[in-house]
Amino acid sequence: MPRSRLALSLLAFTVLATAAPASAQTPFPAPEADPLDARDGRRVERMEKVVRELRGIVFQMRDTGKPVVVQPADTDARMEELSSRIGDLEQTLRRLNGTLETTTFELEQAKRENGALRTQLQSMSDKLAAIEQAATAAPSGGVPPPPPPPVGNPTDAFARARQLMLSGDYDGAETAFAGFVEAFPDHQRTPEARYWLGKTQSVRGAHTDAAAAYLAAIRGWPQTSWAPDAVVELARSLVALKKPQDACRTLAELPKRYPKAPANITSRAASTRTQAKCAA
Structure with a gap:
C-alpha cells in the first residue's frame, strides 16, 4: 500500500479512536508469538511515530478549533544556505x-629580466677587466720612468x-x-x-693607461664630486681606443649612478655618446 494511503487510513483510524469514549475501545488481540525481524521492527517503529504525529495533529484541532499549521523541516533552507556558501567559496x-x-607570471618575468641584467653587467665587467688587463700589459709610448716615493x-x-697639475x-x-x-x-x-x-695620461695621449686609471678610480661607483667626470673620461678613452660599444655601455651607467651630475658633464657625455654613435 502506498505511504500516502497508509497515512490517510491511519489518520481516519486515529480520528475515530479519539471521537469514541475510552470505555468503548476494544483492545487489539495480542500478537502472535512469531518474532519480527529487525527490518520489520524498524518499520513498525516508523509507523508508530507517524500515528503519534497524526494523533497530535487531531488533538490540536479538537482542543483549539483552529487550523493546524505544520512547520516544515528546515532541511531545504539549510541545503540552500550550504550551497550558497559553497558557491562563495568557489x-x-x-x-x-x-x-x-x-603573480607567478610577474615573478617569472622579473626573474628573466634580472637574469638578463646580470648577464649584461657581467659582460660589461668582463670587458672592463679585459681593458684594464690590456692597459697593464700593453706598453705605451713615452712612459715616464718609475716615480720616486712621495x-x-x-x-x-x-x-x-695637485699643485703640479694646476x-x-x-x-x-x-x-x-x-x-x-x-x-x-x-x-x-x-x-x-x-x-x-x-x-x-689623457693629455699625453696614453689612452690605454688613462682608461685603466679611470676604471680603477670609479671601481665601486664612489659618490664623489669627481666620479661623474671620471665616467665620461673613461668613455672618451674607450672611444679613442676604438671601442665604441664599451664606451656606450659606460655612458649608459652615468645617469643611473650619478643622476645629479652637473650640466657640463652631462653635456660632454652627450657629445661622447654622439661620437661613439650610441643607440638612442
Missing part, C-alpha cells in the same frame, strides 16, 4: 587562482701632485700621482689620485 578560490597565476705624509704628497706640469703631476698610488694604495684619496693620474 568564487573566492577562482579569484585566488587568478591572482596566483598573475715625500712626506699622504696629505702633503697629494697636495704637491701649474701645467702634467709630466711632473703624472709622476707625482703615480708615486702616490704606489706608495699609498689603500689611502682614502687614492681613487681620486687615480682619476687625476688618468687626466695627465
Whole structure:
C-alpha cells in the first residue's frame, strides 16, 4: 500500500479512536508469538511515530478549533544556505587562482629580466677587466720612468701632485700621482689620485693607461664630486681606443649612478655618446 494511503487510513483510524469514549475501545488481540525481524521492527517503529504525529495533529484541532499549521523541516533552507556558501567559496578560490597565476607570471618575468641584467653587467665587467688587463700589459709610448716615493705624509704628497697639475706640469703631476698610488694604495684619496693620474695620461695621449686609471678610480661607483667626470673620461678613452660599444655601455651607467651630475658633464657625455654613435 502506498505511504500516502497508509497515512490517510491511519489518520481516519486515529480520528475515530479519539471521537469514541475510552470505555468503548476494544483492545487489539495480542500478537502472535512469531518474532519480527529487525527490518520489520524498524518499520513498525516508523509507523508508530507517524500515528503519534497524526494523533497530535487531531488533538490540536479538537482542543483549539483552529487550523493546524505544520512547520516544515528546515532541511531545504539549510541545503540552500550550504550551497550558497559553497558557491562563495568557489568564487573566492577562482579569484585566488587568478591572482596566483598573475603573480607567478610577474615573478617569472622579473626573474628573466634580472637574469638578463646580470648577464649584461657581467659582460660589461668582463670587458672592463679585459681593458684594464690590456692597459697593464700593453706598453705605451713615452712612459715616464718609475716615480720616486712621495715625500712626506699622504696629505702633503697629494697636495704637491695637485699643485703640479694646476701649474701645467702634467709630466711632473703624472709622476707625482703615480708615486702616490704606489706608495699609498689603500689611502682614502687614492681613487681620486687615480682619476687625476688618468687626466695627465689623457693629455699625453696614453689612452690605454688613462682608461685603466679611470676604471680603477670609479671601481665601486664612489659618490664623489669627481666620479661623474671620471665616467665620461673613461668613455672618451674607450672611444679613442676604438671601442665604441664599451664606451656606450659606460655612458649608459652615468645617469643611473650619478643622476645629479652637473650640466657640463652631462653635456660632454652627450657629445661622447654622439661620437661613439650610441643607440638612442
